[in-house]
Each structure stands twice: as structure tokens, then as C-alpha cells.
Amino acid sequence: MDECVFCKLAKGGEHMIFENRLCFVVLDKYPAERGHMLVIPKKHYQDMLEAPDSVIAGVYETAKKFGNMAKERLGADGVNIETNIGRIAGQFVMHFHVHVIPRYKKRGERVFDHEEELSESDAKGLRKLLKD
Numbered sequence: 001m002d003e004c005v006f007c008k009l010a011k012g013g014e015h016m017i018f019e020n021r022l023c024f025v026v027l028d029k030y031p032a033e034r035g036h037m038l039v040i041p042k043k044h045y046q047d048m049l050e051a052p053d054s055v056i057a058g059v060y061e062t063a064k065k066f067g068n069m070a071k072e073r074l075g076a077d078g079v080n081i082e083t084n085i086g087r088i089a090g091q092f093v094m095h096f097h098v099h100v101i102p103r104y105k106k107r108g109e110r111v112f113d114h115e116e117e118l119s120e121s122d123a124k125g126l127r128k129l130l131k132d
Contacts, residue, residue, distance in 0.1 A: 006095035010042045015123075017130045018066070022058040025066055027126055028099070031118050035074045035102040035126055039063045045096040047085040055096075063098045066130070073129050076102030 009015065009026060017037065018025040028036040039062045045051040051059075060081070067079040080101040084091040 004044060004093065004095045006040050006093055006097060007044050009040065014127075017127055018062070020058075020062070022055065023062055025062065025100075025130075027118055027123050029118055032099075032101050033103060034122075035070050035076065035130070037066055037070075037100040037130070039066065039098040039100060041096055046094050047091060047096050048083050049085060051096050059096070059098050063100050066100045069130055070100060070102035074102050074126075075104070077105045078103040 010024060012019070015026050016024050017027065019042075021042075023039055023041045025037050025039050028038050039059050041051065041055050041059055043055070045055065048056060063081045067081050070076040070079050080103060081098060082101075083096070083098045
């Protein structure tokens with residue numbers, strides 16, 4: 001079986017905005033909105049239902065921190081913090097992760113298109129704004 005993409009990312013690199021002993025934060029490759037981030041535990045759990053409560057608490061604590069940063073540093077008017085469990089619910093990578101999606105009034109109603117890939121130049125600028 002191939003190693004999952006998030007397990008590969010957990011090994012480190014410039015793509016990480018933040019990491020601690022439990023989890024790390026990266027920009028979503030196909031963002032729903034500017035600054036869309038993923039908080040991912042380093043250890044593999046298929047979804048939140050498999051993860052221990054301590055891991056869930058640590059991941060959501062980090063998500064809260066980056067939700068606040070999205071408002072403060074990116075000027076987001078609101079933030080979605082959510083996880084998907086199972087393909088039918090929108091989980092595409094079967095490794096527990098939490099989406100932190102900044103929302104902006106200028107965009108109006110919620111849009112979940114995830115079709116446009118994040119450019120490297122946008123990623124570099126966002127990482128600079130969001131690195132702790």
C-alpha cells in the first residue's frame with residue numbers, strides 16, 4: 001500500500017506553516033478560499049472517529065489558533081473550521097484533517113469549488129503571512 005499524501009507531508013518541508021509534536025498546518029492545494037488551511041495530525045488516523053480525544057483536542061486547538069490568524073492577518077470576515085468523515089461527506093484524503101477556511105464578505109455566498117490549484121507565488125505570500 002502506498003503511503004498516504006498527508007503522511008508524506010508530515011515528514012516536513014517548506015510547505016508547513018506550523019508544526020508541533022502532534023500536528024502541522026499547510027495550505028490546501030485546491031483552496032475553497034484564499035488562505036484555506038489544513039490542520040493534520042502527524043500520526044495517521046483515517047478520520048476523526050478513529051483519533052483519540054487528545055489528538056482531536058490538539059488539532060482543534062491549533063485550528064482555533066489559525067482561525068484567529070485568518071481573521072487578524074488575512075482580513076477574513078468569518079471562518080469555517082470543519083472536518084469531513086468518509087468519501088460521501090467530502091473526505092478525499094483518508095487521513096484525519098481539519099479545514100480552516102477563511103470567508104470574506106466580498107465573495108458573498110459560500111462557494112465550495114476546490115477546482116483551482118493554489119499557485120506557488122500565492123502559497124509563498126500566504127505562508128509568509130501565516131507563519132507563526
